[in-house]
Amino acid sequence: MKYIRTYLVMIVALIAWPLSIWAQAGSAALPALIPLPVTITPTADAFYITPATRIVAGQASLNKIAGLLNGYVIGYGGKSLSKTAVAAGSDFISLTIDSTAVPYKEGYLLHIDKKAIRCIGHDAGGVLHGLQTLRQLWSGGGNSIKVPGYTIDDHPRFAYRGMALDVSRHLFPVSFIKKYIDLLALYKFNTFHWHLTDDQGWRIEIKQYPKLQSVAAWRNETLIGHKKELPHRFDGKRYGGYYTQQQIKEVVQYAADRQITIIPEIEMPGHASAALAAYPALGCTGGPYTTATYWGVFDDVYCAGNDSTFVFLQNVLDEVMALFPSAYIHIGGDECPKTRWRVCAKCQQRKRALRLADEHALQSYFIQRMEQYVNSKGRHIIGWDEILEGGLAPNATVMSWRGEEGGKAAIAQHHRVIMTPETNCYFDYYQSLYNEEPLAAGGFTPLQKVYGYEPLAGNTDNATSDYLAGVEGQAWSEYYTSEKQAAYMIFPRAMALAELAWTPTKQRNYDNFLNRLRGEARLLKQEKINYDAHFDDITYTSAPLQNNVLQINLQSSYPGGEIRFTTDNTGPTSQSALYTSAVEIKNTCTVKALLFNKKHQPAGRLFQQAFRIHKAVGAAVTLQNKPMDRFNPGNTTLVNGLFGSNRYNDNQWLGFSGNDLQAVIDLGKEQTVQHLSLEVLNYHWQRMWAPVTLQLLASKDGAHYSELYRQDSFPVNGINRLDVPVTPVQAQYIKVIGTNKGTIPAGEYGAGGNALLLIDEIVVE
Known part of the structure; x- marks a missing residue:
């Protein structure tokens, strides 16, 4: 231990060099690390991982992480490494927990020179984060994996860094869930929010209620196309399934080994069509109900006046909490129409008996009653910002999705808040305006918009930082029709979110992020991730000038590229007009443009935009x-x-x-x-x-x-x-x-x- 502490003194001295000094060489000089570390300093020499390299686990609690490291090396084409208990001599990778040397939770020190790699974490999470950084650094393969020399001092900005996945609308196999968890770990997320129940399907085995498996887990058919299209079209195919409790246990352990907490979501009191189809007595009308076959919000919800509703949900949560050791259980609470409650005799009787002002207060009663039960089991609830309506449950955490107002209101009441506004953090929205994009929910959330989000920006209340737990990205699966499409919609936007959740605000820079993202292509390809690589595509802005003229600006973040364009409806080639400055549009036309690399080869998708010039333009x-x-x-x-x-x-x-x-x-x-x-x-x-x-x-x-x-x-x-x-x-x-x-x-x-x-x-x- 004395040897380690002496070495730490040297590391701390080295990392005193600020990141800004290293970055003076140019943003391209930074290694392709996402999220960007707090401090990174180059050392003189590289380390080579060979079959002779040993893994040293400083504590027995790090044995599983040592095993993960070995798996990462093998997965990269290297040979299995031997493990020892003592870091002696050279040619080793040591893993150590030392909360004195690394004072921040989940923080780590990573030092790489020609003799050894030392990864010291505040805790096991910090050690694993250091190894994920290591994975992003190395190159080569086989019997010699090269790791460039750096000293990195790093820790997260937010304690809560989450990504969700909805499996109700489309069910993903356990293999994909594990792959998803691997990617979250790679980019230093620490929470996986698993949306397990909704109107379109119940996805978790509850042994006390077998009809949740035989009825609620299945729908008769699935909507084709967008829900806005009328008439609705369906595929006519029965669809569904669920995760067994054994599978859930397996996934929970898989995530825990990678220092990721899984928070399950069991929706209530709305989004309950599937559960009501199985147990119609839990609804206000008694049914019959069917598992929803299309997307939306439905009037049939759990009856708030029926005590059997609460017995059912408590029994369900008992089995859920036995499977998930997380401190928090997500109970939804969003998009609950009050239509049925307003005419339900039992709900109205409950409202009168409790002297509640309206149905919003009735929803508050519902949420608070469930919170009391969850609290009695030593857990806490998370709910969407609608749980603020009618009065917030005493110990609830609010997930603010309808903008930031819900988060601000919850913080004002001294409640923990997770920011996930749909305008910036919903990854079922389109990520570009090109017609080639696959069908999506309807909004527009490009990569830059995700990266540029700053939670509660400009809020000067000192209490804000105490209650702002972090951020989360939402992956709703209505239009995720395959694993491939899900990955395309989530990445690289999740990587942008990872950086804003981890890296200090002043160190984030979008152009620099793009440079590192391009460098990540190698790793994403190795992981066989079908990510959206079109972030350098041509975009435009326009502004009216006098006399009904438009000024058009074309831009691309592609380094060293050139834009060629036409206005005569022909396709641009490498010989078309070179875009150098704003173009004036005086007549109705379609601008077409294409990006070319230094070899004069096309480097992106065709841009095209129609402009209509008329008497009112710019008026x-x-x-x-x-x-x-x-x-x-x-x-x-x-x-x-x-x-x-x-x-x-x-x-x-x-x-x-x-x-x-x-x-x-x-x-x-x-x-x-x-x-x-x-x-x-x-x-x-x-x-x-x-x-x-x-x-x-x-x-x-x-x-x-x-x-x-x-x-x-x-x-x-x-x-x-x-x-x-x-x-x-x-x-x-x-x-x-x-x-x-x-x-x-x-x-x-x-x-x-x-x-x-x-x-x-x-x-x-």
Whole structure:
């Protein structure tokens, strides 16, 4: 031990060099490590792992981790290494726990020189994290694996670094779950949130309730395509399955060996269709119920007035807690419609007996009752931010997904919070706007948006850091139709999340991250991960100039590449115009562009974007009502020459929640207007409703308007395009009025909530 401590003094002296000094050589000089360590300093020599290299486990508790290291070496093409108890001489890899030398939980010191590799962790987790860094450093293979010389001092930013996986919508085999856990460990996540139950299937064996296996685990068929498409189409194939308790135990141990805690999620009181199909007495109506075959939120939930509901859930949780030793159990609590509760005699009796103000308070009672039971077993609950409604359970942790407001509210009440806003952390959303992307949920979350997220940025409350536990990425599987597609959607976005969860904010840099990500391609290929490698694809920005002209900027993060483009609808080649600066678009056209590498070979996907030039492009737009935050890219979106897509995720749609649209376009001077067109979205399954009435009006002075056109019916499910020739009229101002549906009617998806009115490009000719 004296030998080790003496060596530590030398290590601490070496790592005093700040990362910024090392980085002065250029971001490309940093090794391909994700997440980026706190401090990394080069040493003079490399170490070579050969069949003669020994693994030294300083404590018996590290024997399993030593075995993992041996497996990593073998998996990389090396030979099995012998294990000894003493680090003597040279040519060894030592693993040691020393919380004095490494004061931060899960932190590690890694020193590599030509004689040995020493990995010292605050705890077993720290040792394993050090070995994951080692894996990302080495190269070569066979009888000589090269590890470049570095001294690395590292520890995590957040205590909670999680990734979820939904197996209810699509069931993944145990082999994939283990692979997923391996990847989480590689990128230093410490929590796997396993979403095991939902409307579309119950995926965990509960021996006391066998119908959860024979009925709830199966659905009659599965939706084909996107849920917004009507009529819904189905594959006609029975689908399902579940994990046995033995399989669960196996996976839990597999994760624990890799220092990952698994938190199970058992949904309540909503998302219960599958469970109700098996045990209909647990619902308000008594059924019959069926396991859901499509995606969404359903009115049938657990009955809050029925004591047998709580007995059932307590018995279920008893078996769950026996399988999962995690301190936390996730009980969902999200998206629970109150439709059935409002007319259920038992629920209303419960509400009166407890003198509850409304059904939100009834949900709070439900959650708090379950929390008391979980607490009585020495555990704690996590719930989605809806558990704030009606009053927060005393000891609950809140997972804030509908933005950050839920997290802020929970912190204000001194509750532990995990940030996972869907705008930044949902990996079922599209990661690019290219048409080649596989079907996804509908949002748009590119890699840079994930990387740039800063939880509760700008919050100066000193208490925030005490209650902000960390972050989590969500992998919902409605559109993960295969293991290959799941990996494509999750990686590399999970790697960006890993870095923001681990690396200090001031040391994060997106361009530098991309350099290291490109370097990770070798390791990802070795791990046979079908990740999205299109993060260097061409993107664009546009801005209106005077006289109805658009200025287009093309960009790519690809190092050393060049962009060639066309505007005549032909495909770009290496001989097409070279993009060097902003391009002015004066006429309606489609810009096509392609990225070329230094060898003049195509290096990405074809970019293409249509631009429509008309009299209103760049005109001033005044809105009577403020758009909703989710669909508010700016007033001029309505006249920017760009049309929104049916994916509605391209920042081109202006949206109003429950409010009417009233937009006035100032053309700048009186002109002849003889043609108008615009688009509205009609996706009831996304809560998007076309206006009840749409009016187009014109005025010379902005005070007195005459109606040019009115429409009261929008029959198309999707984009409804109005193409309206009008009697030529002189006008400077065009007014568009859209009457919002208001409240979504009963029987429709999202009944009782606000209808969304979405409108895009208003073309004036």
